[in-house]
């Protein structure tokens with residue numbers, strides 16, 4: 001048995017070497033599909049787990065980017081794989097499981113791709129593909145409810161999983177959602193009321209945003225509809241004080257991308273009805289850091305801005321391990337007059353390429369003083385993120401943690417600590433040693449480096465989004 005696993009490891013090593021030849025080191029993390037592992041105590045490589053870090057980190061991402069020698073056409077088409085790291089008084093335990101979607105199970109059985117997806121064409125002649133339902137990859141993010149974990153994918157219903165074991169429980173419709181109705185991957189939770197806000201973009205005879213307000217258990221309590229001007233790609237939105245704000249990007253997915261304007265739609269979060277709608281200059285964004293209503297009544301929104309939709313081409317090329325398209329992104333601050341319906345200011349906050357902005361959960365929708373995100377130390381198209389930043393957007397004070405060459409972090413998750421400050425959790429891939437680690441960083445002293453590094457038993461491909469669920473120590 002030991003000998004067999006050694007042979008498998010050698011074969012995978014050879015496959016990685018072949019795939020990553022002539023490519024940046026990070027490509028080794030996506031060379032082969034992620035390998036599942038059951039509950040495994042994670043050895044501490046350096047430091048100590050902080051005494052106030054008790055709960056679970058969950059992350060979701062495209063775990064499998066190939067099948068039977070065929071690679072997917074776009075990073076967003078990989079099958080969802082979930083990492084859980086449970087922190088208790090006994091230490092940290094990690095496990096990794098694929099979400100057992102109907103599509104994954106059918107493709108496992110057939111040992112080939114059967115479905116189309118975000119960028120993936122379904123196999124077979126075009127007349128058979130027409131109208132075929134895409135595969136719900138359940139690969140984008142996670143929402144930790146009190147009694148289940150949801151694997152989110154923005155074009156369909158979520159999948160529910162067991163919070164401890166990551167066993168897939170089935171499609172989650174909240175006893176309300178019609179089959180396949182979108183429930184997007186970036187829900188926002190009001191830290192004061194516990195209410196969850198989310199949306200789904202519905203295309204058809206009418207194009208509209210379906211709005212959801214749920215209680216803290218996830219049960220949908222209220223819905224609304226906001227008409228859309230075009231078939232666009234709306235990946236994220238903002239909770240900002242009394243408002244929900246949508247920025248409809250200047251692309252029309254029914255045609256070739258056409259530069260229009262960005263349409264701002266402001267919604268009253270209590271009535272789920274439109275407050276104002278207006279056009280401004282064109283750009284593209286995937287993600288928002290946060291939004292809030294300032295003392296003067298204006299609405300402030302921090303977001304990561306791309307000049308155009310070339311970012312989508314970069315994400316397509318990512319699966320080759322050698323993206324070449326230029327897709328720079330900067331952190332911006334947008335200030336709106338939500339009632340009058342106009343832009344007051346729209347200016348850069350941080351110049352280096354960055355992504356995955358996040359605020360502490362207690363700051364969502366409110367004036368935040370901490371924004372954490374990934375950045376690239378150099379603008380090189382083929383490179384991946386190699387640093388994590390912690391910025392106070394008001395003062396401009398910024399702490400940076402630049403990782404050594406060949407080490408690549410992913411989206412930082414801010415976990416509140418007991419002493420007012422907190423911890424930042426990230427997963428780092430070391431391309432020199434083919435090793436993924438969980439790293440715990442001090443939020444207020446980021447440049448000091450990790451207070452604890454834990455070894456994961458397998459290489460984890462870069463995941464998209466994660467969350468933290470606090471729990472009493474056990």
Ligand SMILES: [Fe+2]
Nearest residue numbers: 235286287465
């Ligand atoms: Fe996202």
